[in-house]
Every structure is written in structure tokens, then in C-alpha cells.
Amino acid sequence: MDKTEYKTDQRELIIEFLKNNTDKYLSVDDIEKHIFKLNKKIGLTTIYRFLNKLEKENKLRIEINNHTKYYQYISDECRNHFHLKCEDCGKIIHFECEEFIKMIDHIETEHKFSIDSKFVIYGLCLDCKNRKGECR
Amino acid sequence: MDKTEYKTDQRELIIEFLKNNTDKYLSVDDIEKHIFKLNKKIGLTTIYRFLNKLEKENKLRIEINNHTKYYQYISDECRNHFHLKCEDCGKIIHFECEEFIKMIDHIETEHKFSIDSKFVIYGLCLDCKNRKGECR
DNA sequence: TTGCGTGCAAAGGTTTTGCATGGCA
DNA sequence: TGCCATGCAAAACCTTTGCACGCAA
Numbered sequence: 655m656d657k658t659e660y661k662t663d664q665r666e667l668i669i670e671f672l673k674n675n676t677d678k679y680l681s682v683d684d685i686e687k688h689i690f691k692l693n694k695k696i697g698l699t700t701i702y703r704f705l706n707k708l709e710k711e712n713k714l715r716i717e718i719n720n721h722t723k724y725y726q727y728i729s730d731e732c733r734n735h736f737h738l739k740c741e742d743c744g745k746i747i748h749f750e751c752e753e754f755i756k757m758i759d760h761i762e763t764e765h766k767f768s769i770d771s772k773f774v775i776y777g778l779c780l781d782c783k784n785r786k787g788e789c790r
Numbered sequence: 791m792d793k794t795e796y797k798t799d800q801r802e803l804i805i806e807f808l809k810n811n812t813d814k815y816l817s818v819d820d821i822e823k824h825i826f827k828l829n830k831k832i833g834l835t836t837i838y839r840f841l842n843k844l845e846k847e848n849k850l851r852i853e854i855n856n857h858t859k860y861y862q863y864i865s866d867e868c869r870n871h872f873h874l875k876c877e878d879c880g881k882i883i884h885f886e887c888e889e890f891i892k893m894i895d896h897i898e899t900e901h902k903f904s905i906d907s908k909f910v911i912y913g914l915c916l917d918c919k920n921r922k923g924e925c926r
Numbered sequence: 927t928t929g930c931g932t933g934c935a936a937a938g939g940t941t942t943t944g945c946a947t948g949g950c951a
Numbered sequence: 952t953g954c955c956a957t958g959c960a961a962a963a964c965c966t967t968t969g970c971a972c973g974c975a976a
Contacts, residue, residue, distance in 0.1 A: 660950045660955055682940080697958040702941060704956090718854045721940060721966070738903045749901055757893035765885055767874045769913040777905040796930055796975050818965080833933040838966060840931090857941070857965060 664696045668704055672714075672727035677746060679717050679724035715774065728772065737774045742782035746774070800832045804840055808850075808863035813882055815853050815860035851910065864908065873910045878918035882910070 671688050672680065682701050689696050705725055708714050715726040736754055738747040758769050778786065807824050808816065818837050825832050841861055844850050851862040872890055874883040894905050914922065 657955075658951080662950075662956065664957070698940095699942080699959080700957055706942095721857075721938095723940080738897070738901070738905070740903075741906060747901070747903060751897070751901065753893050753896040753900075757889050760889040761874070761887070764889075765874070765883070765887065766916040767876075767883060767913055768919050769874070769911055770877060773912045775905055775911070776909045777903055780902040783904055793930075794976080798931060798975075800932070834965095835934080835967080836932055842967095857963095859965085 663694075664700050665704055667692070667694065667696065668701060669727075672708075672725070673729065676727050676729040676732065679715075679726045681722050681724050683722075712772070715772065733772075736771055738779075739774045739776055740779040740782050741776050742778055742786070745779055747779065799830075800836050801840055803828070803830065803832065804837060805863075808844075808861070809865065812863050812865040812868065815851075815862045817858050817860050819858075848908075851908065869908075872907055874915075875910045875912055876915040876918050877912050878914055878922070881915055883915065 667689055668685060671685055682698060682705065685701050686696065686698060705714065708727075709716065709725075713728055715728055717724045717726075732748065735748050735750045738749065739745070740747075758771065761767050761769055803825055804821060807821055818834060818841065821837050822832065822834060841850065844863075845852065845861075849864055851864055853860045853862075868884065871884050871886045874885065875881070876883075894907065898904050
């Protein structure tokens, strides 16, 4: 049986900020600073603990850069499509695609592996690919 | 113009260990301990610096867990096929697949995005999926 | 001889833990 | 009232940096 959960101002502030930024990856620092701008203050510990809780509940995508973790809330709509992320500019492309679903099914039936569509796929967007091409 | 590179015992030891374990993710600690078992010793700094160098050269896959980085050498053969990793047991499945290549081409031409096939795709292998199913 | 590589010690920065207090239900 | 949540300070942790020395070419 799950523990009962309390609704607190701190958690509401954090969740609201996360939900308004489902296209970005946010650090704990970003969250703290944003809340500070609202003339409020939340202890870092609280932010860390709440994010860890959301992570366990599978509600966050996480990326790590230079030892710092960045969090992205997985919105409900995003559970029904896929995501590409440009390694260069960081842009995230949301897309629906029959081919992709077919491929996932194929891998499931033929290769006996269930792809977790929560995960982002990395590569280069057109702009960045062109830009990189020029430098060579 | 690239810097000239020196060949040193330390680097040879590290590279050898990495190349013998292209199916695992190794931490700096793993590397240090392994070398210690060979009755040799390499400073942690050296290991970190060399791994960072390899990372910049795009020769490693990296994963982070509980604040520690895990490294996997990308062997030459692995550049020609794809990788699935089970989120649960950690097993890596190497596979070649026409469907997958078709999908990559489709995403490149239709969605204007070049997937970086270096990246591993996450999900659940058959065993772990079955095991999880039982628990529900 | 040149300048890249190594390794120690110290610093750096993020995340976690302990513990007392606060506050939701 | 019971128990989850908060927040401060301190600890823990891995990784990086500074600097002098070692060593490959």
C-alpha cells in the first residue's frame, strides 16, 4: 500500500515550474532560482528529495552534464509520441511516426525486446548537420 | 594540427582493459582496481584524464548512475550494428536489423534528423519483461 | 631537449544524510 | 494526533585543478 502524500506549497511550486517547461531540461539550481524570483524560497534539500521521488515514479527524463543533473517532466501528451534530441543545439523534436512504431513492433516480436519509448533518441537536426558539414 | 601523442604504460593498460570489456560499463574505480590486481598502480587523475580524452574523441559510451560515470569502449565492430540495453538487468543486445536501418533512413529523409547510431536504446529484454509481468 | 603525461594533494561542486522542527490530514 | 515534509548544517562523493616531476620521441 502506498504512503499517503501531503500537498505542500513547495511541491506545488516545483511541479508547476516543471509542467510549464516540459520542453526544457532544468537543474536544481534553475528551480531554486525561479522560485526565488517569485519571492519565495525552498530549501535545496527539499527540491532534491522531491525530484528523486518523481524520478522513482518515472515522471522525469534526466540528463547529466558536467556533474549536474537536469530534469524534464514527462507530460501526458508526450507519452504518446517520440522524441529526437539534437546533440548539438539541444533542440527536442516531438514526432509521431508509423515507421517508428513498426520498427518498435518488429524489434519486440523478432528481437524479443520491448523498447521504452520514454527514452529520447539522439542525433543531429538538419541545421546542425549542415553547419557541421561546412566546417569540414 | 593535432598534438603528438605519447605511448605510455598507463594508457596501454587502460586501453587494454577497456577493449577486453566492450560489453560492460566500467567505472574509474573498476579500472583502478583491475590494474591494482595486476600489481600495478595508476593515479586516479591519470585515469580520469585519459578517459576524458577518449570521450572527446568519441570513443566511449557513457552512462551515469548514482553520481558515478561508467565507460564503455566502442569497438570497431560495434560501429556497424545497433545496441539495445535492458533497463532492468543491464544486458546489452547487439543486433543488425534491416527494419531499423529503414527506420533511420525514414527519419533522416522525412523528419530531417540524423540519428546517431552510437546511442544505445533502452527497454526491457524478454526475461525481465516476463519477470516484471509476474509481479503485477 | 621539448613538451606531453603522470600523480599527489587540495579544491570544487553537486547531491545526500542526520536531526530537529513544521504542518497537512 | 500521527506521520509526512521541510530545511539547516554537515557529510559524502566523484571529479577536476595546480604544480612539480617523469619520461617518450
